[in-house]
Amino acid sequence: MSNFDDALKTSASAMTAQTLRLRTISENIANANSTATSAGADPYRRKLVTFKNVLDRETGANMVKVDHIVPDAAPFEMKYMPGHPAADGNGYVRMPNVNPLVEMGDLREAQRSYQANVDVISATNTMISRAVDLLRS
Amino acid sequence: MDLNNMPLLAALTKKMNWLTARQKVVTENVANADTPGFKASDLRPLDFRKELAQVTHSSSPKLAPTTTDPRHLIGTEAAARLDPEAEKVTTDRDINGNTVSLEDEMIKVSDTTSDYQLMTNLYKKQVGLIKTAIGRSGS
Numbered sequence: 001m002s003n004f005d006d007a008l009k010t011s012a013s014a015m016t017a018q019t020l021r022l023r024t025i026s027e028n029i030a031n032a033n034s035t036a037t038s039a040g041a042d043p044y045r046r047k048l049v050t051f052k053n054v055l056d057r058e059t060g061a062n063m064v065k066v067d068h069i070v071p072d073a074a075p076f077e078m079k080y081m082p083g084h085p086a087a088d089g090n091g092y093v094r095m096p097n098v099n100p101l102v103e104m105g106d107l108r109e110a111q112r113s114y115q116a117n118v119d120v121i122s123a124t125n126t127m128i129s130r131a132v133d134l135l136r137s
Numbered sequence: 138m139d140l141n142n143m144p145l146l147a148a149l150t151k152k153m154n155w156l157t158a159r160q161k162v163v164t165e166n167v168a169n170a171d172t173p174g175f176k177a178s179d180l181r182p183l184d185f186r187k188e189l190a191q192v193t194h195s196s197s198p199k200l201a202p203t204t205t206d207p208r209h210l211i212g213t214e215a216a217a218r219l220d221p222e223a224e225k226v227t228t229d230r231d232i233n234g235n236t237v238s239l240e241d242e243m244i245k246v247s248d249t250t251s252d253y254q255l256m257t258n259l260y261k262k263q264v265g266l267i268k269t270a271i272g273r274s275g276s
Contacts, residue, residue, distance in 0.1 A: 003157040007164035014168030062165040
């Protein structure tokens with residue numbers, strides 16, 4: 001059974017990692033218009049998730065973990081809004097470096113990976129129940 | 138009676154162990170489909186025909202692991218030599234060095250599941266035959 005258990009654990013770790021990625025993406029989308037409140041301050045900076053492969057010493061399974069959540073170094077977009085409290089001397093406001101289109105693409109990718117892991121779990125479960133069914137023959 | 142002393146059942150068990158080990162490897166590939174630098178791996182294919190011939194046509198059926206070095210330990214499980222082997226790098230290699238193709242892996246998952254089902258069904262049939270032979274109604 002240990003191989004089955006390892007398979008289930010590995011899928012679960014990947015699902016946890018993808019969920020954290022999904023959370024970061026939703027934070028980015030939610031804050032797509034979060035500007036600073038005072039002139040000169042930075043607006044919301046987009047966050048990125050990196051994954052890493054971790055060998056579980058106990059079971060020897062290749063688990064997935066979120067390595068780091070890193071800020072995106074891309075420059076902020078400037079928008080002309082002279083009346084805004086965060087506007088600089090020329091009337092420009094720094095907007096977050098979030099591109100909703102890119103976020104939606106990432107979201108879809110995370111969703112697909114999550115789905116693939118769910119499918120693998122249900123396939124593994126089918127195999128386990130087949131093995132258990134041998135008792136009934 | 139140990140059912141694994143019967144050659145056919147032993148071979149079926151071995152194949153089931155192999156399929157379980159493969160399921161684990163494929164799961165790891167799917168789980169790491171977004172991990173940068175991860176290399177997809179697969180198990181060396183099990184030649185079921187050969188295994189079956191080995192257990193049915195030899196006088197002493199053996200399913201012990203083959204040792205290529207005197208320092209190798211002989212495992213207690215027949216599946217002991219099923220070490221994952223690195224697969225060839227496919228053409229659709231990501232820019233981050235990941236070589237997992239989710240489509241291929243999903244095909245492998247369904248292959249493994251249906252093969253496993255085949256093995257359990259064969260096992261059931263064989264046990265049913267034995268039950269018939271000993272005078273109980275086999276399923």
